[in-house]
Amino acid sequence: MKSNRTILICSGKGGVGKTTLTANLGIALANSGSSTAVLDADFGLRNLDLLLGLENRIIYTAQDVLDNNCRLDQALVRHKQEPNLALLPAGDPRMLDWMKPDDMKKISNLLSEKFEYVLIDCPAGVEDGFKNALAASREAIVVTNPELSAVRDADRVVGILNTCDIDPIQLVVNRVRPTMMANQEMLSIEDVTSILSLPLLGIVLEDQQVIISTNRGEPLTLSSKKSPASKCYLNVSQRLRGEDVPVIDPNKAKKSLKDKFIKLMQTKIF
Amino acid sequence: MTLRDLINKLLGRETASANTARERLQLVLAHDRVDMSSLSTDLLDKMRKEILDVVAKYVEIDFDEVAVSLETEDRMTALVANLPIKRTISGEIQFKNIEKKNKTK
Structure with missing residues (x-):
């Protein structure tokens, strides 16, 4: 098996789309033929099982693996429609009291022996939960929204990642609204990448389908119908695999007269 | 300054908020980053x-x-x-x- 990749998906701020990205990337990577494990490192507020629609099939958790109550493969929950994907569920919140970075390292090492990709869904914040997840990772994807508080918190996280031998650190800008950006009522992709000085892995467009897919517990990348966000997730997964495809251009689909006018208004005059 | 900014200025309207966001962010990050170096x-x-x-x-x-x-x-x-x-x-x-x-x- 070729070199296995352990990737932390983190953001600092909560609610920017870490878990949704983890679920969709996990499905997309598995779908393209790579064995993939997603590890829910958010022991306090676990949700990854819910987004993947696997909440009713959990028997053991990461905690049972650490306590030697079960073998790793007993705790892994295989996705029915995408058997290349397995979830290792988070234990209960009391684990936070005793869990150490080495425990997390042990789990991720076990996973990376068996899977090509290990995606670690990191808890929000920069406290112990984050540091545990960080210790277990080699690469990182920082998720942020084009919004002040999210970018500020992402900057904090990047500062910590930079001191921890994590490489590469790549950026995903989530919940992009092309019209607001064109009207200059939202930080642009260039603003965010240059402020954080990170390479851009991809963007994800704002899309109501994300909420609908969460309701159903079926990640967008699972469906054959491709919504805007779903195309973005696929693009991110291709780029993560190292395929030479460009980042999705938020303004590409827009060529109406109104959009031309908006473009004219963005012309720099001095 | 973009064409939009100029028109907004002539009409006495507020400038687009992305500029304000960028400036505020750069300022707050300059502080944060120095704090980080403790x-x-x-x-x-x-x-x-x-x-x-x-x-x-x-x-x-x-x-x-x-x-x-x-x-x-x-x-x-x-x-x-x-x-x-x-x-x-x-x-x-x-x-x-x-x-x-x-x-x-």
């Missing part, structure tokens, strides 16, 4: 004194004009010390500024 004013003062002591062994410094500060650009914070020299120990008078840069992450 150099308090006390520490900076102490460091400044020690740097001066070392330099003063070799050259005579104009103590009134000394400036030591932290400057942040992108992901790098630089320690910038401006130490005007009055004369070298050997007695020659020189009017030259020595600039010392010490990069910290």
Whole structure:
């Protein structure tokens, strides 16, 4: 098996789309033929099982693996429609009291022996939960929204990642609204990448389908119908695999007269 | 300034909020990043004194004009010390500024 990749998906701020990205990337990577494990490192507020629609099939958790109550493969929950994907569920919140970075390292090492990709869904914040997840990772994807508080918190996280031998650190800008950006009522992709000085892995467009897919517990990348966000997730997964495809251009689909006018208004005059 | 900004200005409307966001963000991050390097004013003062002591062994410094500060650009914070020299120990008078840069992450 070729070199296995352990990737932390983190953001600092909560609610920017870490878990949704983890679920969709996990499905997309598995779908393209790579064995993939997603590890829910958010022991306090676990949700990854819910987004993947696997909440009713959990028997053991990461905690049972650490306590030697079960073998790793007993705790892994295989996705029915995408058997290349397995979830290792988070234990209960009391684990936070005793869990150490080495425990997390042990789990991720076990996973990376068996899977090509290990995606670690990191808890929000920069406290112990984050540091545990960080210790277990080699690469990182920082998720942020084009919004002040999210970018500020992402900057904090990047500062910590930079001191921890994590490489590469790549950026995903989530919940992009092309019209607001064109009207200059939202930080642009260039603003965010240059402020954080990170390479851009991809963007994800704002899309109501994300909420609908969460309701159903079926990640967008699972469906054959491709919504805007779903195309973005696929693009991110291709780029993560190292395929030479460009980042999705938020303004590409827009060529109406109104959009031309908006473009004219963005012309720099001095 | 973009065409939109100009029209907004002429009409007395507020400028697009993305500019405000960018400026506020850059300001707050400059603060955050210096905090991260955990150099308090006390520490900076102490460091400044020690740097001066070392330099003063070799050259005579104009103590009134000394400036030591932290400057942040992108992901790098630089320690910038401006130490005007009055004369070298050997007695020659020189009017030259020595600039010392010490990069910290």
